[in-house]
Every structure is written in C-alpha cells, then in structure tokens.
Amino acid sequence: MPGRERPARPDGPSEGTGTGPSGNSTGDTGDAGARENTDTGRRPSGPAHAQGAHMTQPGPGVMPGLEPPTAPGPEGPAGSEHGPAGGGHGPTGGGRPAAALRPQLEVFLARHEEELVAFRRDLHMHPELGYDEHRTTARIAERLRLSGLEPRILPKGTGLFCDIGPGDGPTVALRADIDALPLQDEKEGVPYRSTVPGVAHACGHDVHTTMVLGAGLFLAQQAEAGLLPGRVRLLFQPAEETPGGALDVMAAGGIAGVDRAFALHCDPRIEVGELGLRSGPITAACDKVYVKVTGPGGHTARPHLTADLVYALAKIVTELPSALSRRVDPRSSLSLVWGRVSAGSVANAIPDDGVAEGTVRCLDDEAWHRAPEMMKALLQSVAAAYDVEASLEYVRGVPPTVNEAASVQMFRDAAAQVLDEEGVVPTPQSLGGEDFGWYLESIPGALARLGVRTPGSPGEYDLHRGDFDVDERCIPVGVRVLAATALTALWDGGRPADPETVEGATLA
Numbered sequence: 001m002p003g004r005e006r007p008a009r010p011d012g013p014s015e016g017t018g019t020g021p022s023g024n025s026t027g028d029t030g031d032a033g034a035r036e037n038t039d040t041g042r043r044p045s046g047p048a049h050a051q052g053a054h055m056t057q058p059g060p061g062v063m064p065g066l067e068p069p070t071a072p073g074p075e076g077p078a079g080s081e082h083g084p085a086g087g088g089h090g091p092t093g094g095g096r097p098a099a100a101l102r103p104q105l106e107v108f109l110a111r112h113e114e115e116l117v118a119f120r121r122d123l124h125m126h127p128e129l130g131y132d133e134h135r136t137t138a139r140i141a142e143r144l145r146l147s148g149l150e151p152r153i154l155p156k157g158t159g160l161f162c163d164i165g166p167g168d169g170p171t172v173a174l175r176a177d178i179d180a181l182p183l184q185d186e187k188e189g190v191p192y193r194s195t196v197p198g199v200a201h202a203c204g205h206d207v208h209t210t211m212v213l214g215a216g217l218f219l220a221q222q223a224e225a226g227l228l229p230g231r232v233r234l235l236f237q238p239a240e241e242t243p244g245g246a247l248d249v250m251a252a253g254g255i256a257g258v259d260r261a262f263a264l265h266c267d268p269r270i271e272v273g274e275l276g277l278r279s280g281p282i283t284a285a286c287d288k289v290y291v292k293v294t295g296p297g298g299h300t301a302r303p304h305l306t307a308d309l310v311y312a313l314a315k316i317v318t319e320l321p322s323a324l325s326r327r328v329d330p331r332s333s334l335s336l337v338w339g340r341v342s343a344g345s346v347a348n349a350i351p352d353d354g355v356a357e358g359t360v361r362c363l364d365d366e367a368w369h370r371a372p373e374m375m376k377a378l379l380q381s382v383a384a385a386y387d388v389e390a391s392l393e394y395v396r397g398v399p400p401t402v403n404e405a406a407s408v409q410m411f412r413d414a415a416a417q418v419l420d421e422e423g424v425v426p427t428p429q430s431l432g433g434e435d436f437g438w439y440l441e442s443i444p445g446a447l448a449r450l451g452v453r454t455p456g457s458p459g460e461y462d463l464h465r466g467d468f469d470v471d472e473r474c475i476p477v478g479v480r481v482l483a484a485t486a487l488t489a490l491w492d493g494g495r496p497a498d499p500e501t502v503e504g505a506t507l508a
C-alpha cells in the first residue's frame with residue numbers, strides 16, 4: 001500500500017504503489033538481520049516503554065520464552081476494571097478489562113509468536129494469485145479448526161470468514177487479504193523465498209493474513225473465557241490485487257450484521273512498532289476510461305466538408321482533464337491522465353475513428369461517484385463542437401478507502417494499550433487503491449498502516465517490488481493492535497460514535 005511520494009501503480013488500482021525501480025535490491029531485506037536486532041533496537045519496545053504497572057512485560061521484540069511474562073490468566077471483567085498504566089492514554093469509558101488485556105496478549109504471544117512467524121513464512125514460500133488461493137485458504141481454515149472455530153469458505157472456493165464469540169452483541173470485522181502478485185521473488189539469503197516462479201507476496205498479504213489469524217486465535221481464547229463482549233468476524237479475502245475480492249465477500253454476506261471493519265496494511269516507509277493513522281480518505285480511487293470518437297473521415301484538404309476527427313480527439317484529450325479540474329473541488333484531487341491515444345494512419349487522410357484511454361484517480365468519495373456522469377457530459381459537449389460522435393466506457397476500479405474518524409480513534413485507543421507511546425504516527429493519503437474501500441462504502445471502519453521497516457535500515461523498500469520484505473517483529477505488533485482494536489470497538493458497542501467526540505482523532 002501506501003506511501004508518500006510514491007507513483008501509483010500503473011496497471012491497476014490495487015494497493016498501489018508504483019512498481020518502482022524493481023530488481024534493485026537494497027540488501028536490507030534479510031530476516032536474519034532483522035531478528036538479530038531483536039533485543040537491541042530502540043523500537044519496537046512495546047509495553048516496556050509504558051508507564052506504571054506493566055514495565056516488566058516483554059516488548060514485541062522479545063522472543064517467546066526468553067522472558068516469562070508475569071501476566072495473570074484470563075480473568076473476568078469484574079476483577080480487572082482498572083485503566084491501563086499509560087497515564088491518560090488508556091481507553092475512555094469505564095468497565096473495560098483493559099488492564100488485563102496487555103498481559104494476556106503477552107502470554108498468548110509467548111506461546112504463539114514462533115508459530116505465527118512460521119505460518120507467515122509458509123505462506124510466503126507458497127504464494128497464490130487472486131482466486132487461486134486454494135492452499136492458502138486450506139491452511140487458514142485448518143488452523144482455525146484446530147482451535148475449535150468453524151470457518152466458512154467463500155462460494156468461489158478461495159477466501160473464508162469465521163465468527164468468534166457470541167452473536168448477541170455488536171460485531172466487528174478484522175479483514176486480511178490473502179492473494180499474492182505476479183512478480184518474481186528477488187530476495188536473497190532468506191529461507192522463506194517464494195518457491196513459485198513468477199509469483200510473490202510482494203504486498204505483504206501473507207503478513208496481513210498471519211496477523212488476523214493471530215488476533216483471531218487470541219480473541220477465541222478471550223471468548224472461551226467469557227471476555228468477548230460481542231462477536232468478531234475474521235475476513236480472509238481473496239483477490240485484493242485483482243481487484244474485486246471484497247465484492248465476493250460482500251456478495252456472500254461477509255459483512256452482513258457487521259458494525260465496523262478494521263484492516264492493517266504493511267507500510268515499508270514506517271518503522272516496525274509504529275502504526276500510521278489517518279482519518280478520512282487514506283487510499284485513492286482508480287478507474288479506467290476508454291473514449292472512442294468516430295466521424296465520416298476524408299481528405300485533409302477539406303476538413304470543413306467532413307469532421308476533423310484528429311483535431312477533435314486532440315481537443316478531447318486536452319479539454320477533458322482541464323474541464324474536469326474546474327468542475328470538482330480541487331481538494332478531491334480528481335485527475336484524468338491519458339495513457340494511450342491513437343488515430344489515423346497516413347498524413348493526408350482524416351481517419352474515421354480514434355481512441356483515447358486513461359485512468360481517473362480520485363481522493364474523494366463524492367467526486368468519485370460523480371465522475372462518470374460529469375465526464376460523459378463534458379465529452380459530449382466537446383465532441384459536439386467539432387461534429388464528431390464520441391462514446392465513453394467508464395470502468396470502475398475501487399473507491400477511495402475513507403476512514404471513519406471514530407474507528408481511527410479506536411485504533412488509537414487500542415494502540416495506547418499495546419504499543420509504545422510514540423507508536424502512533426500520522427500518515428498521508430496514498431494515490432494507490434485498496435479494495436477495502438468497498439467495505440467502507442457500506443459500513444464504517446478504518447485501515448491503518450503497520451510499520452514493517454527495520455529501524456535504522458538503509459535503503460528504500462517498496463511494496464510491489466520483487467525484493468519487498470518485512471521485519472517479522474511486525475507480526476506480534478499487528479496481532480496486538482488488531483486484537484486490542486476489536487476489543488475496543490466491542491467495548492464501544494460497535495455503534496457509530498458522535499463525530500464531535502472524536503474531533504481529536506483527525507491526524508492529517
């Protein structure tokens with residue numbers, strides 16, 4: 001996904017990030033190096049940096065087993081109604097078992113972190129493209145069943161969802177995407193390199209899947225202990241890059257009855273241990289447009305007796321982007337950029353048809369909805385002036401992902417419980433696309449960016465590159481954040497909050 005100063009991926013809306021100068025490995029992707037730094041890096045330091053009673057808890061980077069947590073076992077809400085230790089950073093509202101959450105997470109991670117890292121590596125070695133994620137789906141389902149859960153596979157055979165906890169309260173969804181990209185894995189020196197030629201988890205979806213699985217397993221334990229005040233639905237969505245898997249999930253009833261949805265996306269621009277938040281739009285829409293112009297054609301000596309199609313097409317190509325920019329709020333950053341223009345074959349004949357193809361990117365949901373009609377009207381008016389016929393094919397990609405402020409606040413409250421105080425950072429809107437936006441057209445929710453870069457590592461990673469990798473310490477961080485966010489949202493009753501009360505949540 002996302003990133004500042006990154007070109008949008010040229011061929012599609014999905015999590016977009018330019019393909020970048022690929023193949024230019026910066027050599028800092030090795031997992032071994034990342035793990036060696038485990039106990040020395042400034043970050044992630046996790047709860048150990050928080051104040052008060054939890055100073056002895058291991059941070060996210062502490063390997064399982066090295067420092068036995070002193071956490072209490074699961075306990076009832078009645079026995080744990082104390083705010084977290086992070087003076088003023090804890091969740092608002094009373095009656096939450098917040099103090100117990102962090103130690104419980106540490107106990108869970110001490111037992112499961114190694115397994116989760118191995119799970120991620122297994123997916124990484126066996127990446128599958130959109131709608132072909134059969135092995136991935138089977139692995140996830142198998143692990144969920146092992147914990148007594150009952151996953152439901154989507155009708156097309158890949159992707160699944162799974163409910164945890166009682167259905168009589170609010171329902172919160174945690175979403176992961178499970179597909180890989182048609183790229184060659186160019187990483188050197190890691191044991192978990194892709195074994196499938198030309199396919200790689202270069203957008204971090206293996207990590208997303210692992211984190212949602214980990215959070216799910218933890219929440220299932222909470223549910224068993226009677227600590228889940230509602231239901232959590234794990235969504236393992238196929239084909240995000242295609243894109244369109246979100247629509248399959250929705251068609252299968254995947255968000256029916258869901259009050260809020262949350263997702264994390266790996267961000268190689270921020271450090272492991274950090275969470276990037278933003279209210280409002282966080283990714284962009286990306287659609288494709290195909291314009292076809294036709295006229296009678298004729299001799300270039302007599303344009304007045306026919307319709308000068310090439311001239312008209314040139315007018316359309318230049319007028320449409322500028323007219324559009326004057327018809328919508330500039331803050332929506334609606335931009336039409338042509339990628340292909342074609343007409344004619346010889347110097348002295350006016351052709352009878354021509355085409356222009358391009359993409360529309362847009363940061364604003366309302367402008368995105370209005371774009372097709374507006375463009376059609378503008379096209380007709382320019383074409384009419386030059387007496388040519390013009391038609392428009394407008395192909396929808398994904399809508400912008402528009403984060404609800406209250407949901408962002410829930411991420412923030414959750415991070416205050418389980419991350420370092422400096423763990424939350426503001427993040428810019430990306431011109432890339434992300435099909436999580438489809439869910440947020442129907443229900444409130446938020447997508448946050450999870451830091452995956454090893455602190456101090458040189459070089460630039462980017463998504464959608466053959467050498468993309470993560471610092472695997474992001475996995476327990478993501479599990480903590482997702483589990484705490486789901487619980488925070490359930491504690492808040494899953495209801496849309498009064499926007500007035502979350503004004504402070506707006507980061508950008």
Ligand SMILES: [Zn+2]
Nearest residue numbers: 001014015203
């Ligand atoms: Zn992607």
Ligand SMILES: [Zn+2]
Nearest residue numbers: 001015203265
């Ligand atoms: Zn992605």
